[in-house]
Amino acid sequence: MSAHAVAVGLGAVAGQRAFPFLTALVLTPVGAALVALVLPRRAVWAIRAVGVAGALAVLGIAAAVLDEFRAGFGGYQMVSVHPWVGSLGISWSLGIDGISLFLVLLSALLFLLALAGAGERTNVKSFTIWILLLEAACLGSFCSLDVLLFFLFFETTLVPVYFIIVGWGHEKRNHAAMKFFIYTFTGSAMMLVGIVALVSIHAGQTGVTTFDIRQLVQTHLSGTAGVLLLLAFTAAFAVKAPIFPFHTWSPDAYREAPVAGSVLMAGVTAKLGTYGIVRFDLGLFPHATVVLAPVFLTLGVAGIVYGAIVAAVQKDLKRLVAYSSLAHIGFIVIGAFALTGESVSGAVLQMVNHGLITAALFLLVAMIYRRRQTMNVAHLGGLQRRAPVMAATFAVVVLASIGVPGLNGFVGEFLILAGTFLTHRWWAVVAVAGVVLAAVYLLWAYQQIFHGPERESERDKPFRDLTWREGAVLAPLIVLIVAMGVYPRPVLDRITPSVDQLITHVEQVAHPNIPRVGQPEPTTHTEVAK
């Protein structure tokens, strides 16, 4: 198998053998996990070091990928194809484009923070191994160009998350973990049938059994088949993201998971769902997407409003963040299904933004919890005087989440709403109301925690401000929140070409009669040495 190993750097001359960045990206955490596995259970320090080193190495490789990435080019880059299960048409094919690039970077960063900053004290060995395996699965999902390989990684993420919730979660962890696993497994079970059906239709048309998305996009689907397949795929993504009304597992799971679990679930694995929508729903079933767009737009808007309203009545901080997350995912969904260049770019950008913001929020909530052993808003108050730095940090994150200009949340939401307004005006109008609601509940929560009088019972207890270690964990997130709010240009430059190419493909397939000029090649051809 390895004899056929070939990595084709598309950015460079076709056929030139380049360093297989993406394979390294996926396999580095697995390697680190294996090293951690052979270390003795007692060597906590060494295990932590291996975990952090592994995550750091991944971040390094991800940075190299960013460096290597050619901006302004919409196709897949750094493609590497190895036959894996050749007789079934499954291959280890990885590639990256503007849509997945920043999700990979986001994952690399959040996993490092989870290992370095949100590590658990008990059973460090298992914890480190599960996080590293989850990292490999997430990165693998984002980089897969083979639909089945994507599915394998996508499905594999369940196991580490399940064990992280069960092993290190809060009181109702068993219930939450079970609910999480069954919901997501059911969704992806439908997707598996969809994948197989799609490949079988493609094989019937071309005689080639392949799971390569670059070839599958050319499948001709009848209206009904397309709609059914889209629904099968979206079953998995809607649960994973989660889209209203398939979200009921998520508040429980986010609430009961340990902080690293919440951060990674909301920050990274939820993005697998929204990423899947953009990559597979839009890419593979353009016609059906156009047909069903109003349905999903409605669900997205419903999610925004519902999430905001429910968040407003939450006493529990973690549940509040979970429901606010649902509302934000709603924005990403309407961005994706509005099917304009701006809105989809905004959706992709917002995935990254949401990852950063939610991660920061969950980390901050965990820091408060560590000090006060409560996540109940009603039991907190007046903490600003005790912990001004923490309050300031919290304020920045909350403002970013609301979408205040100058912070990253604004850029994404603005692009989404602007793009959506062009094609689906009324949905955009209702979604704007969601922004207002977000301001209500987030600011209200901030006010409750940090302003007003301290609770009588809490007055004598100490409350430390951020420690250096906590500051170091939050710093990269805050820096990125501000930087991407002030100067999103470099990010958008890399996202937009891929999104434009995708939108062109969608319009071409969905409305084939409208002639277009000067469109780029929908897919790039790769030479694969056998």
Add this chain to the structure above:
Amino acid sequence: MGSLDSYLPIFVLLVLGVLFAALSIGVSRLLGPRRPHAAKGAPYECGIVPTNELPRRFPVRFYLIAMIFVIFDIEIIFLFPWAVIYDQLGRFGLVEVIVFAGAVFVSFIYLVADGALDWGPARRARSFGSEPGRTTESAVRRVGAAGGRAE
């Protein structure tokens, strides 16, 4: 449905069999004298009134012997047709029968070693399981006690 014609004799035989059985029972019912009496229904007509059911006890060995007999009987049944057409089968038949007899013989040695043909209290070469102190006598005593017999 011509293929079903060949089943006709079987069907006829079946009908005849049912008819014969029905006829036998029916005729004896009709013609036989019936004078029911309580004493006739009792297990012992000599006058002892049974008080309770006795446990039915006999050594399980009887079954073993019977089964072993059946096995060797079947060996003979196999040998018979072989002997009848020995000429046609030739060396092939001889070898096959020797293999067959050998297999049965090994089984026989196994049975003997296992004590299947021993009669009397346990002197088995290898007991099944490892319950210390469990012998044939103890088993008999327990069965007796469970049967509810007054000591």
Add this chain to the structure above:
Amino acid sequence: MTPFAALAPAGLAIPHIDYTALLPELILLGGVLVLIGVSAMTPRRLPTGVYATMTVAIAAAALVASLRLWRDVQNHGAFTTVAHSVDVDGFAVYFLVLVSCILIVAAIIGSGYLRREGIAGCEYYALALISGSGAMLMASANDLIFIFLALEVLSIPLYVMAGFDRRRPTSQEAAIKYFVLGAFSSAVFVYGIALVYGATGSTNLPEIGAFLAHNVITANGVLLAGIALLIVGFSFKVAAVPFHMWTPDVYQGAPTPVTGFMAALAKAGGFAAFLRVFVATFPTLRGDWQPVIWALAALTLVGGAIVALAQRDVKRMLAYSSINHAGFVLIGLQAVTTKGVAASAYYLFAYAFMVLGSFAVVGVVGAKGDRRHDLEAYRGLAARNPVLATVFSVLLLAQAGVPFTTGFFAKFYVIAASVGAHSYALAVVAMASAAIAVFFYLRVVLLMYSTQPADPGDEATTPGPAGGGVATLVRIPVGRLVVQPSIALGLAVSVGVTVVFGVWPQPLIDFTRAATFIFH
């Protein structure tokens, strides 16, 4: 002699017998004779490990013979022998290999269990080998009569093995139940053979196939009735709903390693013949029987998964899960394609190792006496035996179909076959049942990793051995379980196969793709 000589047919044609083609079966049966001969000739009873080692050697020899046969078939093509009643094709030899592997693992796992329970003797191994030879013959049988004989050779030792632990009433109950229902299903099966013979004039599968291909039977009531009875007979053997009623009781009652062996072997043998009879012989009548298999598969998938949810006893739960798995294998049969056959064959391979390993773990947790099978016995297992808990988690998740295990590719393969045959609805039903099944697999995993004790004493009460007819309760302290080295070895093999072929499935998939029938 002379009076009988007239009875002999003139000029008896002795069929040509290719002994090398039958070598794996002959090795197993010869091995049985050696085993019982050795056990009879040794005055002191030998430790069970000696018999286990001999059994592994015998099964390994059969494996080598099977692999040689595989090479011959791949190089020189398939052939038949013993007057066309034994097929030596890729499909048959695939199952010869599989059965040899099952025997090796079952012997290794069984020896640890037998040592713990203090059951001496060669009987377990001898019966396993006989049953294995039956399964092999089932896979290669090319004649309905031969299939029936093989079925009995496969089943009868299994009845005995189910009742192997004579001291446990549940074991005896299992044996009786299995025997009675098995005999009943065999009778149904024979009746089916008779009707098929009556309708087609042959019991030889290729001849039946040729007859059906060249003749249009206008009133085929007898033939269809025969096929229906064959379906019923096979369904009993492979435990398809609604013919599964014996499965939970037998799986629960039988000694645990026997349950694993039974599940792996009977399914492999039963499905091998099921696939050959229906896909290779009756494809022309598929319009009549395919919907029946469709319904059976759907019922089996959903029924197995749903009823398993309600089980508190882990052995019963795994019994229903095995019913669910049977449904997946039926999907491959329902497709009636080469791909479907390959998918079913792959599923049986993956399933064999998963189920052998799972029941080995259950046997360990059952502790001495093999009684602790309630879900509560698994609570906190990860804290006491972390490796054992990990192994069981891997096996259960593999059964659920989690990626990078053989279980995933097995499910994927049958779904692909089903979609390829345009049975989309069945594929959806199958995946829905898989999603249901996740619940009860995870429940065990959850308990193992749970740190909340059920009761403060952390002790389990189980009924002790009956003394004087009165059952007494003994308290078994819950501590670290002893995993016999041989069981550890067996588990390592099971998990190894499950994970290695899950990450690198290419060789096994190529193996199944080459495991094709000869179509006459």
